[in-house]
Amino acid sequence: MAAASIQLNVRSIKAPFNLKPISKHSPKLTRISCAAAAATKPPKRYSITLLPGDGIGPEIVSVTKEVLKLAGSLEGIEFNFQEMPMGGAALDLTGVPLPEETLSAARKADAVLLGAIGGYKWDKNEKHLKPETGLLQLREGLKVFANLRPATVLPQLVDSSTLKKEVAEGVDLMVVRELTGGIYFGKPRGFGTNEKGEEIGFNTEVYAAHEIDRIARVAFEIARKRGGKLCSVDKANVLEASMFWRKRVTALASEYPDVELSHMYVDNAAMQLVRYPKQFDTIVTNNIFGDILSDEASMITGSIGMLPSASLGESGPGVFEPIHGSAPDIAGQDKANPLATILSAAMLLKYGLGESDAAKRIEDAVLDTLNRGFRTGDIYSAGNKLVGCKEMGEEVLKSVDSAVPAAI
Numbered sequence: 001m002a003a004a005s006i007q008l009n010v011r012s013i014k015a016p017f018n019l020k021p022i023s024k025h026s027p028k029l030t031r032i033s034c035a036a037a038a039a040t041k042p043p044k045r046y047s048i049t050l051l052p053g054d055g056i057g058p059e060i061v062s063v064t065k066e067v068l069k070l071a072g073s074l075e076g077i078e079f080n081f082q083e084m085p086m087g088g089a090a091l092d093l094t095g096v097p098l099p100e101e102t103l104s105a106a107r108k109a110d111a112v113l114l115g116a117i118g119g120y121k122w123d124k125n126e127k128h129l130k131p132e133t134g135l136l137q138l139r140e141g142l143k144v145f146a147n148l149r150p151a152t153v154l155p156q157l158v159d160s161s162t163l164k165k166e167v168a169e170g171v172d173l174m175v176v177r178e179l180t181g182g183i184y185f186g187k188p189r190g191f192g193t194n195e196k197g198e199e200i201g202f203n204t205e206v207y208a209a210h211e212i213d214r215i216a217r218v219a220f221e222i223a224r225k226r227g228g229k230l231c232s233v234d235k236a237n238v239l240e241a242s243m244f245w246r247k248r249v250t251a252l253a254s255e256y257p258d259v260e261l262s263h264m265y266v267d268n269a270a271m272q273l274v275r276y277p278k279q280f281d282t283i284v285t286n287n288i289f290g291d292i293l294s295d296e297a298s299m300i301t302g303s304i305g306m307l308p309s310a311s312l313g314e315s316g317p318g319v320f321e322p323i324h325g326s327a328p329d330i331a332g333q334d335k336a337n338p339l340a341t342i343l344s345a346a347m348l349l350k351y352g353l354g355e356s357d358a359a360k361r362i363e364d365a366v367l368d369t370l371n372r373g374f375r376t377g378d379i380y381s382a383g384n385k386l387v388g389c390k391e392m393g394e395e396v397l398k399s400v401d402s403a404v405p406a407a408i
């Protein structure tokens with residue numbers, strides 16, 4: 001099993017998911033030597049657990065699997081894919097959102113590629129029988145506490161952003177979201193009645209010192225390899241859990257003198273993200289704020305259909321998934337943008353398996369496909385070619401296949 005450990009991955013991050021236009025890509029001479037080496041060396045083999053899930057999940061995972069296969073094969077990598085039920089699909093099949101067999105397969109794999117879970121059909125289920133509960137169980141079960149969510153405005157998509165060109169252009173930020181703690185997991189939680197006998201629902205935002213320290217360290221390490229700026233987002237003017245968060249993050253700053261640490265309240269951060277997003281380099285925040293702010297950041301880049309993510313733990317396989325959900329409103333219509341999932345596969349290769357050359361093949365191919373004018377509906381603008389999920393996948397495959405070494 002390849003260790004997708006934070007140590008390994010953070011050390012290997014030079015500029016985490018820093019997508020640049022194709023013309024700026026490093027000379028492909030390196031890739032020629034890799035490809036030549038691939039021809040003589042025995043293939044490297046990795047096992048990948050695929051969790052397509054619900055809604056658009058199966059559509060985007062299916063095209064991504066082909067892209068992963070091709071990019072891998074060009075670098076002498078063979079994948080053994082094992083598809084397992086998860087979310088609503090698993091509920092329908094087995095009665096639970098995360099069957100033991102699925103978690104066990106995920107634990108044994110080198111990496112997990114997830115589509116998305118959830119849908120109207122299961123919305124009224126009890127908490128323990130919701131698809132979303134399965135996702136939380138997966139994250140907890142694999143102990144993937146660090147969720148990296150890069151948001152980069154690609155030059156090709158600057159007109160797809162809902163923000164003015166001069167605001168969106170050049171944005172390149174990374175949200176480091178704590179993923180296995182906070183209010184999504186805190187106890188006590190549940191339903192009950194208050195002293196007046198009135199019905200209530202309640203949750204608890206709680207963070208232990210070690211949970212804050214480990215995510216803060218990941219964020220400092222990432223910031224140090226990016227632009228050297230870390231903004232910790234909290235609600236320390238109101239919440240004790242945030243006051244404690246800020247205290248721990250501040251205490252760690254002395255270990256990273258090369259990183260400029262700032263703090264921001266989450267309400268201000270939400271506003272600053274649309275006012276002047278270029279001020280941000282790396283953001284570290286808790287589970288719920290990270291969930292919300294990264295969805296907001298996605299629209300700066302043009303669409304939530306563009307944003308990938310990597311969820312990593314101290315050891316064991318990472319989980320790689322788009323930041324969006326199962327989009328039931330467009331499911332089964334071949335309208336989904338598969339690029340967030342395809343780019344998640346690039347993160348899988350880079351951060352999960354340490355296969356940066358294969359990852360770069362995918363990143364380059366996505367840029368090439370956009371350069372060739374292919375757009376799904378969510379990122380469409382006049383003058384481009386409107387395609388569905390499948391065709392977008394096919395075009396990315398063509399770009400992977402036809403990558404011509406720039407140095408020759």
Ligand SMILES: NC(=O)C1=CN([C@@H]2O[C@H](COP(=O)(O)OP(=O)(O)OC[C@H]3O[C@@H](n4cnc5c(N)ncnc54)[C@H](O)[C@@H]3O)[C@@H](O)[C@H]2O)C=CC1
Nearest residue numbers: 116117118119304305324325326327328329330336337378
């Ligand atoms: N990681 C996961 O699996 C997540 C699952 N969910 C679940 O997904 C379901 C739907 O949730 P929503 O709040 O509607 O969020 P959503 O992210 O699924 O959809 C929000 C909007 O973005 C659009 N969209 C999302 N992904 C797209 C893509 N790849 N291409 C084009 N358009 C895309 C959708 O059509 C929709 O209009 C719920 O059951 C929710 O719990 C929500 C977030 C994350």
Ligand SMILES: CC(C)CC(=O)C(=O)O
Nearest residue numbers: 132133135136291323324
């Ligand atoms: C679906 C939930 C479990 C969480 C969520 O919205 C997310 O992590 O993106």
